[in-house]
Amino acid sequence: MKSYTTRAVAFVASAAMLALTACSAGSSTSGGSSTGADQSLSLGLVAEPASLDFTTTDGAAIPQVLLGNVYESLVKQDESGKIVPSLAKSWTVSPDRKTYTFDLVDNAKFTNDKPFTAADAVFSINRVKSAWTTSLKSAMDVVAGAKALSPTQLQVTLTKPSNGWLFRMTTRIGAMFSETGVSALATAPIGTGPYKFSKWNRGDSIVLQRNDGYWGTKPQFQQITLKYFKDPTALNNALLTGTINVITTVQAPEALSQFTGNEKYQVIEGTTNGEVLLSFNNSKPVFRDLRTRQAIRQAIDHKALLDTCFAGRGKLIGSMVPPTDPWYEDLTSVAPYDVAKAKSLLQASGAAGATLRLRLPTLPYAISCGQVVKSQLEQVGLKVQIDQQEFPAAWLTTVFKSADYDMSIIAHVEPRDLGAVFSPTYYTRYNDPELQQYLAAADAGDEAAQLDNMKKAGRRLSEQAAGDWLFLLPNLIVADKNLTGLPQNAITENFDLSRLARS
Incomplete structure (x- = not known):
C-alpha cells in the first residue's frame, strides 16, 4: 500500500x-x-x-x-x-x-x-x-x-x-x-477555513472575518474586504488613493508604470493556468468544417494581439495546457499567422464572407482582445458582430448555459481543465472521440502513460483547432x-x- x-x-x-x-x-x-x-x-x-x-x-x-x-x-x-x-x-x-x-x-x-x-x-x-x-x-x-x-x-x-x-x-x-x-x-x-463569511454588499464587496476558532494557524488579518471593480482605471485608482491594499489581478497592464516607479508599491509578476480562449461553438454548422477553424487560428497574429490588448504581458501557448502542467508543449507553431493561408482555407470551406457573433463578457481583457480579433478576422474576409454580455449573469446564461453564440473570449482558470472544457456537454460543444480516448487512457494509466496521452490530447486539440488560445494570463499583482x-x-x-x- x-x-x-x-x-x-x-x-x-x-x-x-x-x-x-x-x-x-x-x-x-x-x-x-x-x-x-x-x-x-x-x-x-x-x-x-x-x-x-x-x-x-x-x-x-x-x-x-x-x-x-x-x-x-x-x-x-x-x-x-x-x-x-x-x-x-x-x-x-x-x-x-x-x-x-x-x-x-x-x-x-x-x-x-x-x-x-x-x-x-x-x-x-x-x-x-x-x-x-x-x-x-x-x-x-x-x-x-x-x-x-x-x-x-x-x-x-x-x-x-x-x-x-x-x-x-x-x-x-x-x-x-x-x-x-x-x-x-x-x-x-459555512466551512472549516481560516475565515468565515460576514456580509455581501451586492455590486460592491464581500467581507470575511477571521475564524478565531480555526483549527490551524490563524491568519493575521481580522477582516478582509474584497471589493469589486468593473473598470480597470477605477481599480488602479483605488490602490493609489488607499481605498484598497492589493490589486489581485491587474486588468490594464499598460498602466503598470504608475506603480513600478513608486516605492509605496510592489509589483508581482508570475504565471497562471488561465488560458484566454477564443472559443468556437462547435455545434454551429460553420465550425464543423476543420478548415474554417484552422483559418480563424491562422488569421490571428497572436503576438500583435498580446502586445495590443495586454501590453505584451502573458505567454503564447498554442493549446489548452499551461507550462506549469507536466505535459506542456509549446504548440504555437501548429497554426502560424498566415493571412493568405487563412483566406484560402475560408474559400475552400465556403465560410468566406460569413458573419460570426462574438459575444464577449464585460471583462476588460475580453473587450480589449475582442476588438483585435474582430479586426484581424475581418482582414481575411469574415464579418464579426460584437455584442457584450454582462458578466457573470448574462454571459453565463446566454453563452455558457444556452450556447447561444458563435465565438466568445474567456479565461479558463480551473486547473487541468482540458477535458472539461472540450466536451460535447460544455459550452464549446466539442465532440471528438479520439480526444476522449487520450483522456481516458491518461487518467487510467501509470505516470508515463498519463504524460504521453495528455501530450497527445493537447496536440490533438491544437491540430483540430477546437478553439484558439490567444495567450496565457500572467499573474500580475500590485500591492502595498x-x-x-x-x-x-x-x-x-x-x-x-x-x-x-x-x-
Whole structure:
C-alpha cells in the first residue's frame, strides 16, 4: 500500500507561518496603527460572483473567494502544484489504485460549531453526485462509494484507477460541508477555513472575518474586504488613493508604470493556468468544417494581439495546457499567422464572407482582445458582430448555459481543465472521440502513460483547432510594499488570504 504522509511538510509550512506572523504582529496598516489582532485589509477584484453557491453556479469568482478561505478540502495544491495535506493529514492508496484511506485532523470544526468528522466528508462527496448541478460535478462520477471507518478516518473507493480524482479533490468539488450548514449556500456559506463569511454588499464587496476558532494557524488579518471593480482605471485608482491594499489581478497592464516607479508599491509578476480562449461553438454548422477553424487560428497574429490588448504581458501557448502542467508543449507553431493561408482555407470551406457573433463578457481583457480579433478576422474576409454580455449573469446564461453564440473570449482558470472544457456537454460543444480516448487512457494509466496521452490530447486539440488560445494570463499583482504572503504564481482556483501579513 502506497502511503502519502506529509507531517514534515506540514511542520515546515506551520513554522513558516508562525515566523511570518511573529515578525508582523503589531504592525500598522495603511489606514492607521493597530495590533495584529484587529487589522483589516482590502483587496480589489474584477469579477463579482453571481451567487456564493459553487455547487449550483459555475464560474471562477466564487471559489476564488471561498475555497481555502471559508471552505477547506481534504487535500490542496501548493504553489508549485504539488498535492499536500489540508483536512486530511495523510493518506494511503491501495495497490490497485482504487481505494484511498484518509487520516483526518481531529480538531477542525465548522463555523456553526459542529465538529468536522469523516461523516461530513462522506456527506460532502456523496452530495457532489446527488445535489451538485454544475459541469464540474462529473469528476466525482468515478467514486463507487465513501464511508467513515472512524470519526477521523475516511475510505473512498473508485470504480477504476484515476490519476485525476485526487487532483480534483483539491478543487471546489473537494470542498467539505457540514450537513447542517447547506441550507443557504448562496448567501451564507459555512466551512472549516481560516475565515468565515460576514456580509455581501451586492455590486460592491464581500467581507470575511477571521475564524478565531480555526483549527490551524490563524491568519493575521481580522477582516478582509474584497471589493469589486468593473473598470480597470477605477481599480488602479483605488490602490493609489488607499481605498484598497492589493490589486489581485491587474486588468490594464499598460498602466503598470504608475506603480513600478513608486516605492509605496510592489509589483508581482508570475504565471497562471488561465488560458484566454477564443472559443468556437462547435455545434454551429460553420465550425464543423476543420478548415474554417484552422483559418480563424491562422488569421490571428497572436503576438500583435498580446502586445495590443495586454501590453505584451502573458505567454503564447498554442493549446489548452499551461507550462506549469507536466505535459506542456509549446504548440504555437501548429497554426502560424498566415493571412493568405487563412483566406484560402475560408474559400475552400465556403465560410468566406460569413458573419460570426462574438459575444464577449464585460471583462476588460475580453473587450480589449475582442476588438483585435474582430479586426484581424475581418482582414481575411469574415464579418464579426460584437455584442457584450454582462458578466457573470448574462454571459453565463446566454453563452455558457444556452450556447447561444458563435465565438466568445474567456479565461479558463480551473486547473487541468482540458477535458472539461472540450466536451460535447460544455459550452464549446466539442465532440471528438479520439480526444476522449487520450483522456481516458491518461487518467487510467501509470505516470508515463498519463504524460504521453495528455501530450497527445493537447496536440490533438491544437491540430483540430477546437478553439484558439490567444495567450496565457500572467499573474500580475500590485500591492502595498510591506504586504507579504502574496502568490508568485496563481495556479489554483482560490486566492489564499490566510498567508497575508504585514512586515
